[in-house]
Amino acid sequence: MVNPIKNKVNTIFVHVTDLKRSVKWYSQLLNQEVELETVSNPVYNIPMNQYTGLTLDAGPKGVTKQIQPSKNPLFNFHTDDIQQAYDYILELDYRVESEIVTFDDFAFFTISDPDGNVIMICTG
Numbered sequence: 001m002v003n004p005i006k007n008k009v010n011t012i013f014v015h016v017t018d019l020k021r022s023v024k025w026y027s028q029l030l031n032q033e034v035e036l037e038t039v040s041n042p043v044y045n046i047p048m049n050q051y052t053g054l055t056l057d058a059g060p061k062g063v064t065k066q067i068q069p070s071k072n073p074l075f076n077f078h079t080d081d082i083q084q085a086y087d088y089i090l091e092l093d094y095r096v097e098s099e100i101v102t103f104d105d106f107a108f109f110t111i112s113d114p115d116g117n118v119i120m121i122c123t124g
Contacts, residue, residue, distance in 0.1 A: 011053040012075050016115050017065055019044055019058035025114055026056065028092055030077070069116040076120035082107040085121050 016022040020036050023044045027034040032047060041061045046054040059065045079085035086100055089111055097110040097118055108122035 009052050011055050013055050013057050014113070014117055015065055015067055016056050016058050016113070016117075017067055018114065019056060021114050022056045022058070025094075026054070029089075029094070067115045067117075069112075070118060073110055073118045073120035076108070076122045079121055079123055082109070082121070082123050085109075089121070 014022070014026075019041055020039050023034055023039045023046075024036060026046050030046065041058045043058070044056045046056065048054055057065075082100055082102075086096075086109055089096060089109075095112045097112050100107055100109045106122065106124035108120050110118050110120050112118050
């Protein structure tokens with residue numbers, strides 16, 4: 001049988017409890033404008049510059065998800081300047097989970113969103 005599954009990540013789902021709060025948080029992180037009055041459950045697709053999409057999923061109206069976030073990042077956002085990205089996160093007053101870690105050709109730090117989902121910001 002031919003494998004019908006493609007070697008490509010299509011969309012990352014981030015499960016959230018409060019869709020509008022999370023849309024605002026991710027939009028600020030990615031420096032995007034958003035009209036919060038247009039946001040409604042169950043999902044919101046964050047506009048991305050590349051193929052892989054980012055969907056915030058709060059589930060159906062009237063149901064509050066019980067989130068058990070991973071203690072480790074499940075995805076990352078890229079930056080060309082780790083220090084500038086770190087300073088930007090501090091300016092936003094977002095929760096920093098780990099300070100900048102630097103290797104020979106790679107650097108990263110982690111933050112958490114309002115539901116505790118850990119996100120890596122990295123170079124390389």
